[in-house]
Amino acid sequence: MTDKIRLFKEEIDSIQVPVDKLDEIILKTVQTNKQKRRRSFRKKAAYCASAAIVGFGLLMSSASFSPAMANIVSKIPIIGTVFSESGEPGLEHVNEQGLTNVVGATKSIGGMSITLDEVFYDETRLTIGFSMTSDNPIEEFYLSSGPNITINGKGFSNASTYRETEISPNYRTGIINIDSIDDLPEEFTLGVTFISKDGKQWDFSTPVNVKANVQSVAINHSQEVEGIELAVTDLKIGPTGFQFTFSASSDAEKNYLSNGYLDFEVIDDKGKELLSYSGSSKIQTINGKEQMTGTRLFDSVTADVKTLTVIPYFKFHQGGSSVEIDAAGKEVITELPPFKDTDFVFEDFVVTLP
Structure with a gap:
């Protein structure tokens, strides 16, 4: 029990x-x-x-x-509903189709209960849903920057995004997107550890296996703008949405790629703009060039959509800070001064869906 x-x-x-x-x-x-x-x-x-x-x-x-x-x-959250209440069409779809791994494991410490609700994993994403209930109102950022993840018992420091939604003062849900999953096996044991501001800790572990209903489409589109060489290589279509894989390179002296971000606007043939919920990029300098590789995951489309118009664009950051997780699982915060240059847009191109 x-x-x-x-x-x-x-x-x-x-x-x-x-x-x-x-x-x-x-x-x-x-x-x-x-x-x-x-x-x-x-x-x-x-x-x-x-x-x-x-x-x-x-x-x-x-x-x-x-x-x-x-x-x-009234305080009991229904197990397996975090994705269905996420407001993200792709997650709502896989929840309705019964494609998620419903976990429903709950642990309680000092009046706070956390439930590892459900997990979805395919070739485009690894997403974890959880919920929190408490005897007292739950303060914002109670779990700090989010949970620690392990794969088969080993620390996993790949890029991830984390968000919470307040359902009521005593009930919050959360979504964790692991944005870089290329090196994950088809089956593994997922470990999720939540640590609160006051030092409480909730540990969960559950088996996860990949869903095999993802279709790949070769794109192989390339162009160059303002010295940045962009290549969009392929598209993966899954039940939660579709994912672009891309790469870019630029002279290291310009520092363009490390001082801005490359992203995409996508519009279907009905004129609807599709939203992006997760993605990751990695930059390294090789032979005097900045090399970027990354992915972007977008909303799924209806069956009657035949083409997508893709508009790549590049924006320089206006200052602030970036947060990375090192190999030990610790946060590394880097302050970013404003980069003074003009944003630019690449030429749009059309992708035909199968």
Whole structure:
């Protein structure tokens, strides 16, 4: 029995509920099923499901009689709903299609419960959904910069994005996108560790396997603008969206690639702009040239969309800071002074979908 179920049971046991009304419900249920005791082995599973429904019905009836019970029920997040409530069409789609790994593991420490809700992994993304419930309002950035990830027990420092959504003051959901997954095996054990500002720690572990329903399309488009050589090599189409793979290079003396960011605007043949939810880039200097490789993941398209118009563009940063994770899993913050130069746009090109 998990901590969440145990604590939930203890809270229920302490609540005063109208026993007479519950007895009446139970009596009617027993009388209705009294003549159906002779059941074949094949029908036992259905009987168990019915019993679970009756039990849930009794719980909801109790909630309607008792404000305290109703308060408890209202705080229970439904397992497997973080993706469906994410506002991201691709994640909502794979949730509806039952393609995610529903975990539903909960751990509670000091009045705060965290649930590792569900995981989705294919050749375009590794995404983790979780939720938090607390006896007290949850402050923003309670989990600092997000969780630590391990793959088969080893630290994993690849680029990732992390966001939280406040559902209520005492209930938040979170999405973790691992943006660089090229070196991941098809099957592995995923470790997720959450650490709060006040030092509490929640550790989770779950098996993950890749979904094999991804289609690859060769693009091999290249062009050069302002000394930056851009190549968009291929497109992967998965159930959560489509992912471009690209590379770029420029003279190291100009420092263009390390002082700005290369991105894409994508519009389908219906005139709809598609949003990007995750992606990563890596820069290294080789033989006097800055070399960038990266990916960008965009919204999925409907079946009647046949072409995409892709508009690459480059923007120089206006100052601020960047955060990287080193090999030891620690944050490295670099301050970025403004880079004074003019942003530019590449020529757009069209991709035909299969």
